[in-house]
Amino acid sequence: MAHTDAFVAATRFGLGPMPGELDAIAQQGPKPWLIAQLDGPDPEVDKRLAALGSAAEALGVFAARKAADDAARKMLREELRDDFVDEHAAHLAATACTTRPYRERLVAFWANHLTVSTTKKEIVALAGAFEREVIRPGLDGTYADLLVASARHPAMLAYLDNGRSVGPSSMAGMRSGRGINENYARELLELHTLGVNGGYDQSDVESLAELLTGWTVDVGRASQGTGGFVYRPERHEPGPHKVLGKSYGEAEPAIRALAAHPSTATHLATKLVRQFVADDPPPKAVSAIARAWTVSGGSLPAVHRALVDLPEAWANPLAKVRTPWDLVVATTRLLAVEPAADGTRSGPDGTAMLRSLLLLGQLPYRAPSPQGWPDRADAWVGPGAVWARLEWAELVARRFASTGIAPNADALAQAAFGPVGSATTRTAIAAAPPTQALALLIASPEFQRR
């Protein structure tokens, strides 16, 4: 049914509809609406993010910090924290406003796949830049290019310790006694490409780690336009090194070979299908995406188009549970563009969105491990977790009420999930007092899912 498809386009692929958007999508055609979003970035989003700093600039701040005394360091630390809040509030507001929500979901997906996390302090200043410099531009190219760009970015080099890895037989290694750190090599194989059963072994991890020695962060001389990356040959473990049976003298060809490996296609197809179809990815859908991947040489636009063509993605409208990020963005899209009584529209409050994510346990760029945030219902819904969701629903409703605008919860429910809303939910919202109806909408099974 046309309107159910519009709902799926807006919710499974997108980030949840703004009021009235479902009708517009149905008019344009759900699939064309999605495909059109793949041909380039949302200029409005780019504009909102344009003023934010680069990784190179952040590294300059670090360099300054090293030289500073304790008091200055403390101030810089607080500045970094404030900057993080402002930066990610801007990201969230842009995401909430976008006319290309499928694209924004893909940004979040790939950023999560190539996770960097503020569990490592340096990432506080680098995560946003990583997204802007690596992930966003990477959506329009091949996975190999995206992967190489991520491998060269100071955020990834710092997060997974490759910046500190030194070949024991290299000049620097012999001089200092420092050696290999295999953290990044392992995660590159296990998480970023082949997958844990993709056909590599411990010797591949070690060889890849040796190949990667010398790829490090350029703190302090970042103004030379390197983006924060520098290759230090004096740290490089002399080769050649064999990865998956093939010999390499340097890292980039090996990384590209891993990106092109058939196990990578299957591994990443599985993750994509989990995001866009179901927690347990149906094998047929995985094969279809893996095929599109292979046939296109890992072209991300081709793969993103193939996802839209998956019949399984359209078949079961509420199959996935919304993560906290999904919930906060969807709620903001639904509510934040409501016109005030005087006709003005208040834009989304990115800082409030950020606080909500903190409360719900998904602060941006703070995944607990390099695996990133999980994408299964049972990782997000449990007895402890439901309280946070309910309290948050109530708080949002109260916040909305305090603006003096009486929400028309019935109309909003229709706008959010009209085509798939149950009679039970509709009746419950209609029967609730105004102070509770909006909370009930947000807490409804339909809104908690996508």
Next chain:
Amino acid sequence: MDRRTFLGGLGTLAASASTGWAFAPRSAWAAGAGERRLALVILRGGLDGLAAVPVPGDRSWSDLRGDDGDDEVGRVRRPGEQAPPAPAPTPLDGPFALHPGLGALMPLWQARELAIVHAVGTAYASRSHFDGQNVLENGTARPFGAPTGWLGRALGAVDGEPWSMAAGRVVPLVLRGPATASSVDPDRAPRVNGELLARIGSLWHNDPLMGPALAEAIDTEARIGGLRDATPLPGGFDRMYGADAGLDGRGRDDDGEIRGSDLDGRRKRDDAGALFVGRALAATDGPRVAVTELGGWDTHTGQSATLSQRLPELARTLTDLREGLGAAWASTVVVVATEFGRTAHPNGSGGTDHGVGGAAFLAGGALAGGRVIADWPGLADRDLVDGRDLRPTTDLRSVLKGLLRDHLGVDAAHLERDVFPDSGGARPMDGLVRAA
């Protein structure tokens, strides 16, 4: 409407999750054994067993891990720099010692309420966190070998339907299974308008995912919600919206800020909620099995400093558990386990990489402790797995089988067939539990 009346009215929501175990042998939980408690502390990231429990008495030790036998693993010194004096590890049994960061556990050691299992491993040896943790929790010999956990399966066949809980937002894999398992925030009581909650309850009643989660959540609050500290740790909702935000119906204009501590990994005093978990286990209406976890053990770099902070947190988790349990400590066993140990040799960054064999800890008043349980394989390169990792000579499942059998009275055949399938090579370890 007071809480009890409200919850009574929602009684229909509190459905049990038990299914399909009608024919499993009922184990002897009740009748005296009903007082036994088990707590599991999962250390996520791969604790370096050789740092937590160094082995200075092994002839390869000083080549491997440090010149002065101190706790600084692979710390790279600049030329001419002297090593600062580091507190020495505390000698235990035989060649073993205890990292000074765990010094708070020495009274437990002396009271024979602490034991260490060294050179221990699961059936998994491929060094992936994801798969390793899955095996640690699922109790089979391979990753994703079961959609349930060994503890969930063990409890499913125990009389009296003891329920279990995890501190945190969701029920971890280890507790999933036929028996009732809940998850709970140890720090903060939820506050949702009662009437709204009733409406949401009706809305979720038939939802297969949300309905049971909410029912469990409400039931859990009724049973143990009151055991939290009266003055909760600052955090989350209270800091963001003010302590009374749930009651006066108003949001606040001066909403709280995101703090640096939210971003830079500084930890709360009681990350594992151990005090609350202990009290919950001791409560009449409370669970008899609880799981909590601590993260941050994946020490690839600069591990000396990291472990100096993390190990005291682990020690405090155990002492907090003891404090919360009170008199019930005497009938409790605590297991502390991690997915794998780490490389015997330090890496190039003052840390260690993923390994195989490691150390586990046992504690509790019911434990026959005061010893290191290890069939020590040695630390020469030829003794290491792939020339790099401590070789596990004890299967963690042997330890768990012994505890489940002797402490919780789980039927031995059930242990072999259902709780730890395909574990024929792991004989249940005897003598872990004190005679009653």
